[in-house]
Amino acid sequence: MALRYLCAGRQEVANIPSKTVSRVPGLVVLGSANAVPDESHENSHLLLKGRQGAVLIDCTGRPLVNLKKAGLGVEQLTDLILTHFHPDHIAGVPNLMMASWLAGRKASLRVYGLHHCLERIEDLMTAFHWDEWTGFFPVAFHHIPEREGMFVLDNEDFQIVASPVRHYVPTIGLRVLVKETGFTFAYSSDTVPCPETVRLAQGAELLIHEASGDEPLGHSSAAQAGEIAQQAGVKRLGLIHYPVWNTGTEHLVSQAKSSFAGDVFLCQDFLDIPLT
Ligand SMILES: [Zn+2]
Ligand SMILES: [Zn+2]
Numbered sequence: 001m002a003l004r005y006l007c008a009g010r011q012e013v014a015n016i017p018s019k020t021v022s023r024v025p026g027l028v029v030l031g032s033a034n035a036v037p038d039e040s041h042e043n044s045h046l047l048l049k050g051r052q053g054a055v056l057i058d059c060t061g062r063p064l065v066n067l068k069k070a071g072l073g074v075e076q077l078t079d080l081i082l083t084h085f086h087p088d089h090i091a092g093v094p095n096l097m098m099a100s101w102l103a104g105r106k107a108s109l110r111v112y113g114l115h116h117c118l119e120r121i122e123d124l125m126t127a128f129h130w131d132e133w134t135g136f137f138p139v140a141f142h143h144i145p146e147r148e149g150m151f152v153l154d155n156e157d158f159q160i161v162a163s164p165v166r167h168y169v170p171t172i173g174l175r176v177l178v179k180e181t182g183f184t185f186a187y188s189s190d191t192v193p194c195p196e197t198v199r200l201a202q203g204a205e206l207l208i209h210e211a212s213g214d215e216p217l218g219h220s221s222a223a224q225a226g227e228i229a230q231q232a233g234v235k236r237l238g239l240i241h242y243p244v245w246n247t248g249t250e251h252l253v254s255q256a257k258s259s260f261a262g263d264v265f266l267c268q269d270f271l272d273i274p275l276t
Contacts, residue, residue, distance in 0.1 A: 022049035025157055025178045027185070027273040028070045029240065031060060032266075034212045034219075035088040036245040042066070042269055043088040044210070044241040046187065048176065050157025053078030056096075057174065057187065058089040063096035064103065069270065074103045079153055081160070082113035083189035084171035085120045093121055094128055101136050108138035112152050112162075115143045116170040146170060148196060163200045165191035168218045175200045178275040185275070186234070190241065192216060193224040201232035208267065210241035211252055222252040226260035240267040 026049045031042030045058035047070050054077050056067070067077060077100075082090050100109075111118065118141050130136060144150050144162050152160040157179060162172040167190045175186045186201035188209040201207040207229050212219035220228070222239055229237040237260055239252050249266060256264045 022051060022054075022071075025050050025180055025183075025275045027275055029238075029267045029269060029271040029273070030056075030066045030070065032240050032242065032269055032271075033244045034210075034241045035086070036243070037061070037088075038244045040269060041244040043091075044267075045089070045092075046208070047072070048158060050155070051180075052156055055079040055081060055153070055158065055160070057081045058083055058189075059092035059096050060088060060090075061092055063092045064099045074100050074105045075107045077109065078107070078155075080109060080111045081152060081162075081174065082111065082117050082121065083174070083187075084114070084167060084169050085117040086169065086190065089190075090117065090121065094124060097125065097130060097136075097139070098128070098133070101133055105137045108140060110140045110142060110153070112142045112144055114146055114164075114170045114172060116146075118143055144172065146172075148199065161200075163196045165189060165196050165200075166194045166218075167191050173197050173200050175204065181276045183275040186232070188220075188225075188228070190219060192218060193220050193228050197228050198231045201228070201234050204232065204234045206236045206238060206273070207232060207234040208238040208240050211239040211256070212241050213243060222255035223259050226256035226258065226264070229256070229260045229262065229264075234262065236263040236265070238265050238267045238273070242266070 028047040031045045033041035043060040048055040146164050148163040150162050152162050159177040161175050165173045173188045177184050184204040185206035186204050188197050209225035211222040211225050214221040253264050
């Protein structure tokens with residue numbers, strides 16, 4: 001019988017100790033495409049590697065394969081943050097759960113997100129009858145209030161807060177402090193250009209901002225991402241969630257540079273970004 005928790009605040013669950021994940025904290029881009037991936041760009045999702053555990057931000061594609069490629073064992077993923085309930089951000093969750101279980105995972109997994117997202121994830125898993133998965137590892141759901149600057153997690157490696165951004169469904173952006181180095185970065189998730197992202201990224205070393213294209217109700221262009229980076233006063237801008245299907249990407253960095261004075265780069269799958 002699976003042991004699961006539904007809770008409104010923090011909840012500690014014991015994880016089986018695993019060997020050190022990473023000597024220094026790092027951020028790996030596991031996917032960089034918008035909702036339409038291609039052979040070399042998976043849907044956008046990120047992996048935060050700490051010394052003692054790893055945090056997956058959104059979950060798509062073939063999760064265990066990608067985590068293994070990033071150097072992570074099945075037990076070493078300790079936390080999963082879901083930014084919103086769109087297939088290109090959460091469709092990998094059932095596969096992550098089932099494959100980890102079948103691969104012998106015993107350690108508990110913490111899952112964070114807005115109520116809108118987590119209640120749908122539970123419904124999705126219920127549709128797969130996960131309560132009948134014998135010996136399934138514990139999963140603890142942490143519902144994040146839909147307000148600015150909300151605490152998500154605070155562990156040995158990272159402190160992470162979330163703010164709602166502006167997208168077609170309730171969505172959060174994130175700000176991460178790397179405790180060891182003092183490095184801070186923000187991730188916009190899917191959003192139109194908005195002041196919430198500017199506040200979330202204020203003064204950070206790095207902003208990873210989506211660049212799907214100018215969609216007034218849900219997304220941002222590369223130039224708009226540059227404007228947000230400029231307003232937030234960040235040092236570097238990484239463009240993510242950009243179109244790759246039958247289209248080139250060469251123009252994106254120069255578009256962002258037209259509105260941002262700092263350094264701009266294009267996130268690529270398995271780009272390893274040092275957090276120092
Ligand atoms: Zn998306
Ligand atoms: Zn979306």
